[in-house]
Amino acid sequence: MAILVDESTRVLVQGITGSEGRFHTKVMLDYGTKVVAGVTPGKGGEKVYGVPVYNFVEEAVEEHPEINSSIVFVPAKFAADAVFEAIEAKLNPIVVITEHIPVSDSLEFVNYARMKGIKIIGPNCPGAISPGKTKVGILPAKLFTKGGVGIVSRSGTLTYEIADAITKAKLGQSTCVGIGGDPIIGLDFIEVIKMFEKDPETKGVVIIGEIGGDMEEKLAEYITKKGVTKPVVAYIAGRTAPPGKRMGHAGAIVAMGKGSAESKLEALKEAGVPVAEIPSQIAELMKRTLTQ
Amino acid sequence: MKLHEFEAKKIFSEHGIPVPNGKVASNPEETEEIAREIGKPVMLKSQVLVAGRGKAGGIIKVKNPEGAYTTAKKLFGMKIKGLQVKKLLVEEELKITKELYLSLTVDRSARKYVFLASSEGGMEIEKLAAEKPEKIVKVAINPLVGIKEFQVRKIIQRMGLQEYFKQVRGIIKAFKEIASRYDCELVESNPLVLTEEREIVAADARIIIDDNSLFRHQQFQRRFEEERGEMTQLELTALKEGFSYVDLEGSVGVIANGAGLTMASMDLVAKFGGKPANFLDIGGGASAERVRKAVEIQLRNPKVRGVLVNILGGITRCDEVAKGLIEALEEVKIQKPIIIRMQGTREEEGRKILKEAGISYLDTMEEAAKKIVEVVKGVSD
Numbered sequence: 001m002a003i004l005v006d007e008s009t010r011v012l013v014q015g016i017t018g019s020e021g022r023f024h025t026k027v028m029l030d031y032g033t034k035v036v037a038g039v040t041p042g043k044g045g046e047k048v049y050g051v052p053v054y055n056f057v058e059e060a061v062e063e064h065p066e067i068n069s070s071i072v073f074v075p076a077k078f079a080a081d082a083v084f085e086a087i088e089a090k091l092n093p094i095v096v097i098t099e100h101i102p103v104s105d106s107l108e109f110v111n112y113a114r115m116k117g118i119k120i121i122g123p124n125c126p127g128a129i130s131p132g133k134t135k136v137g138i139l140p141a142k143l144f145t146k147g148g149v150g151i152v153s154r155s156g157t158l159t160y161e162i163a164d165a166i167t168k169a170k171l172g173q174s175t176c177v178g179i180g181g182d183p184i185i186g187l188d189f190i191e192v193i194k195m196f197e198k199d200p201e202t203k204g205v206v207i208i209g210e211i212g213g214d215m216e217e218k219l220a221e222y223i224t225k226k227g228v229t230k231p232v233v234a235y236i237a238g239r240t241a242p243p244g245k246r247m248g249h250a251g252a253i254v255a256m257g258k259g260s261a262e263s264k265l266e267a268l269k270e271a272g273v274p275v276a277e278i279p280s281q282i283a284e285l286m287k288r289t290l291t292q
Numbered sequence: 293m294k295l296h297e298f299e300a301k302k303i304f305s306e307h308g309i310p311v312p313n314g315k316v317a318s319n320p321e322e323t324e325e326i327a328r329e330i331g332k333p334v335m336l337k338s339q340v341l342v343a344g345r346g347k348a349g350g351i352i353k354v355k356n357p358e359g360a361y362t363t364a365k366k367l368f369g370m371k372i373k374g375l376q377v378k379k380l381l382v383e384e385e386l387k388i389t390k391e392l393y394l395s396l397t398v399d400r401s402a403r404k405y406v407f408l409a410s411s412e413g414g415m416e417i418e419k420l421a422a423e424k425p426e427k428i429v430k431v432a433i434n435p436l437v438g439i440k441e442f443q444v445r446k447i448i449q450r451m452g453l454q455e456y457f458k459q460v461r462g463i464i465k466a467f468k469e470i471a472s473r474y475d476c477e478l479v480e481s482n483p484l485v486l487t488e489e490r491e492i493v494a495a496d497a498r499i500i501i502d503d504n505s506l507f508r509h510q511q512f513q514r515r516f517e518e519e520r521g522e523m524t525q526l527e528l529t530a531l532k533e534g535f536s537y538v539d540l541e542g543s544v545g546v547i548a549n550g551a552g553l554t555m556a557s558m559d560l561v562a563k564f565g566g567k568p569a570n571f572l573d574i575g576g577g578a579s580a581e582r583v584r585k586a587v588e589i590q591l592r593n594p595k596v597r598g599v600l601v602n603i604l605g606g607i608t609r610c611d612e613v614a615k616g617l618i619e620a621l622e623e624v625k626i627q628k629p630i631i632i633r634m635q636g637t638r639e640e641e642g643r644k645i646l647k648e649a650g651i652s653y654l655d656t657m658e659e660a661a662k663k664i665v666e667v668v669k670g671v672s673d
Contacts, residue, residue, distance in 0.1 A: 023607075077507060102505035103398055104475045107435040110403050115436070126606075138576075140606035140636060155552020156576070157604050160636070161657070164604075181551055183400045210552055213400040237555035240540070240562040241571075248536035248551025248573040250504065251400070278563060279556055280658055 002130035002175045003150070003195040003202070004093055004121070009134050010066045012057065012091060013038040014082045015073035016048050020097070024073065024138050025049055031141045033134045036064045039082075057085040071095040071127060071136050079123065080105035087113050093187075095136050096122035096180070100250075106184040113186060120186025124249065126156040126178035139163075139176065147172015149286055150196040152189055153208035154181055154215070154251070158237060162208060162282050169283035171290070174202040181249030183212070189219040197228060204231040204290050206282055207273070211238035212252045212259040220267035231289035235276045236264050293501045293516045296339045298381045300497035303474070304481075307466040310459075310493045314383030323364035326382040327357040336363055339379040340372045348372045353385060386495055391483035392451055393417060393428075396467045398477060405433040405471065407443070407464065411452045413483035439468050459492045475505030526570070526593060533585050535572055542567020544668055545590035545599040549574050549608045557602045557657060566665035569596045577607040583616025584623070591624045598629040598668040602657050603636070610634045610642025618649050629667045633660035 011028070015021040016038025026049050028035050037052050037060040044055035054060040061067050070091040074082040079098040086094045087109065094113065101123045113120045121128060127137015132146035139156075143164040149171050153159040159178055166173060174196075179187050189207060196202045205228075209216040216236065223232065239261040241247045243254040254260050268275050274289065276282045295303075301311040313330060316339070317323040327334045338350035345351055350372045354360045360382065370377050393413035399406040410420060410428045421428055429450035431443045444461050453460045467479045481494040506513045530537030536551060540558075544566045548554035551573050558568040570593070574586050590599045603613050613634060621630075632653040634642055646653055654660045 076504065100504045102475050102508070103477065103502045104435070104472070104505060107398070107403065107405070111434060111436050114403075138607060143606075143636070153552070155550065157548070157550030157606065158552030158556050160606055161553060161556070161604050164635075183398065184403055188401070208552065210555060215401060218401055235556075237552050237559060239559045240568060241555060241558070242538070242540065245538045246536075247538060247555050247571055252551055252555070278560060278658055280656065 001199045001201045002133055003192070003199050004119070004175060004177060005069065005128045005136045006130050006133045008068070009034065009136060010064070010068050011035045011136055012060055012067045012070045012086070013051070013073065014057070014070055014086065015075070016040055016051065016053055017043045017046065018073055018075070021073035022048055025051060027138075028135055031135045033136065036067050057089045057091070061089045067091065069093050069095070069136060071097060073097050076100040076102070080109050083109040083120070084112065087116055087118055090116075090118070093119040093121050095125070095127045096120060096186075097125065097127060097138060098122075099124040101182070103182070103184050106182060110184055110186050121177060122180040122182070122185060124182040125180035125185070126159065128175060128177045130175040131173050137178065139178070143167060144176065145172040148174055148201060148203035148290075150174050150199070150202040150205045151176040151208065152192040152196070152205065153178050154210050154249070155208055155237060158279065159208055161279050162206060162235065165280050165283040166206070166286065169287055171283065171286060174199060181251050183251040185251075189215050190222045193219065193228065193232070197230060202230065204233070204286050206286060207232060207234040209234060209236045209264055210249070210252050211241050211247065211254050211261050211264075212249070214258060216264035217267040220271035220273065223271040223273065231286070233274045233276065233282060233285040233289060234268050235279055235282050236261050236268075293503055293506065293512060294341045295499040295501065295512070296341065296379070297337060297497055298339055298379070300499040301494065303470055303499060304466070304494050304497050307470055309463050309466050310491060311497065312383040312386055312493060312495065314381055317364065317380045317382050318378065320361045320364040320368060323380055323382055324357045324361040327354065327360035330382070330384050333385045334360060335383045335385055336360065336367060337381040337383065338367055338370070338372055338377040339381055340375040340377055342373040342375060345372060350377065386485060386493060387488040388485045388495070389488055390486040392453070392485065393420070393482050394451070394463065394467065394484045395478060395480035395482070396471050396476070399432060402432050405435060405468075407431040407433065407447055407467070409447045409451050411450065413485070417482065433468070439464065453492070456486070456492055463492065463494075470499070474499065474509060475502045476500060477502050526589070530572060530589055533582070533589070535574060535586060537573075538571040540568050540570050542569045543595060543597040544664055545569050545572070545593065545596035546602070547572045547574060547586050547590060547599065548602040549576060549578065549604065553602060553604060557600060557661065560657060560661035561600060561665060564662045564665040566668060569593065574608075578612065578616075580612045580616035580619065583613050584620040587617055587620035587630070588624050591620065591626045591628055596628065598631070598664050600660055600664040601630060601632045601634070602660060603634045605634070605636025605638065608636070609638045610636060611638045611645060614642040614645035617651070618645065629664070631660050631664040631667065633657050
């Protein structure tokens with residue numbers, strides 16, 4: 001099992017001829033990800049590490065009907081167009097790595113994808129990995145190992161940090177999903193946690209949140225109202241961030257009185273979710289809750 | 293990117309939203325002249341990109357052109373929250389019978405645009421939301437569908453403006469048009485007012501454009517690069533180098549890769565009793581050159597008493613980080629303690645480089661944060 005990406009995932013890389021697309025195509029292939037084809041307008045007919053490149057998503061899918069998901073490395077100016085193209089081809093999920101996409105663009109493709117029942121991971125995210133199965137993203141695979149902890153995070157490197165600690169604690173991960181650091185993103189915490197609930201391989205879930213928005217508060221509300229059967233632990237970054245300033249991620253901003261770390265910590269604690277004070281505690285907390 | 297009030301009002305006016313009669317002045321003489329043209333009491337409004345201008349004394353009512361001159365002289369010499377007043381918006385004083393609130397913004401969790409409206413305006417919307425949430429109506433707008441008539445009706449009814457339906461409807465529609473045309477994070481009028489002449493006028497106007505969309509709005513892009521409102525000089529320098537950087541109050545410089553990890557590093561410094569001087573995210577895959585620049589920015593900052601470097605290499609390579617660090621130390625020659633935590637891609641190579649240069653490193657971010665706090669405390673005592 002695992003969620004979102006697994007052995008059956010067949011990947012299309014959009015923006016495959018750019019430096020990031022090229023580099024990560026290689027890294028994904030080395031990991032064993034089934035990268036089937038790539039798309040860059042105007043570069044049809046080329047090959048990238050043996051992967052054929054097409055001008056249109058439609059062409060790629062006609063030639064390789066097994067393609068079922070996409071990863072987007074297309075620069076921000078053109079990224080929305082690429083995502084719409086993937087939605088029209090019914091690829092699911094679509095992982096959007098690109099940072100700096102205008103919010104108005106994300107609002108459109110995220111709503112369109114939801115209407116069509118297609119899952120968008122990102123934008124501005126590291127993608128997803130199901131260790132031992134596949135990786136559709138840019139996460140450094142050697143920090144991950146197959147196991148029972150699901151991780152869902154708004155951050156990149158902080159996810160690697162915590163995944164590494166979980167690996168070292170011999171717990172391992174079922175799937176790690178970086179849902180993105182932008183204000184408008186596709187999948188949210190609640191949707192991913194619902195998937196982890198249904199996944200038999202996942203024994204517990206780690207939430208890595210940060211300041212900005214109210215996704216953590218909404219998750220806490222969901223846990224309080226609906227309940228979850230699997231243990232959930234959390235870490236929230238940005239306790240020392242000043243209001244009104246964007247902390248690296250476009251979405252990491254305490255604005256209009258909303259999105260502070262305190263509000264998130266309080267909501268999660270009220271929902272009975274243990275929150276780690278420092279990142280390395282996550283592994284301990286998870287171990288403790290899993291053995292209880 | 294925040295627009296000045298006068299810029300926002302120009303856009304409002306171009307979209308048919310009534311704004312007070314007024315003009316922008318760059319000196320006391322111009323201020324006097326505009327006041328004379330208007331021919332009645334005017335408001336002098338400092339054009340600085342900070343919240344709370346009014347409370348800080350940046351908005352003053354004057355009765356006549358002579359008064360406008362002397363008051364303008366004072367205002368032009370003033371700094372409001374650290375920002376020099378360079379422009380005044382000189383506007384007719386409105387005869388207001390009611391203050392209202394209207395804005396269009398993005399609802400992150402609903403993934404929609406949202407209109408916020410209230411029959412009570414003038415005070416901060418955050419305050420209103422906390423004290424009288426029942427006074428605010430929220431109407432979500434699907435970006436693929438746009439605003440529908442029933443939504444317009446709902447907003448107008450809740451604002452209590454049925455009598456002025458046509459006028460307000462025009463304003464609501466214009467807000468949506470402005471938001472789409474300029475990729476806005478916020479279009480706001482607080483207060484939107486009803487005047488004695490029974491007109492609805494945007495007494496104040498705020499527009500925030502999404503920074504990521506500026507490539508579509510060349511007319512603002514240059515201004516954005518020249519003048520970034522509340523940013524400090526250090527923030528500007530770091531931004532020019534392409535770093536995510538935020539100035540803070542403390543003494544520990546923080547460098548890490550990735551926004552989440554950098555925030556977590558700051559939080560750890562605070563947790564162990566220190567205070568972060570800043571947030572510097574070098575991003576993914578930084579070269580030695582970028583690392584050198586990041587370390588230099590820290591060393592040259594007089595507030596920084598010590599630097600924490602926290603690298604977890606994924607696409608970032610530890611050997612590049614180590615090289616950049618050493619180059620910076622050789623070049624800058626400012627002695628400040630640096631504590632390094634480095635792990636991940638090319639860790640061995642990176643550590644070897646540091647060892648050969650006689651620089652020590654730690655394995656975990658907790659150890660490193662604890663250590664830098666101890667060291668910096670030692671320096672300041």
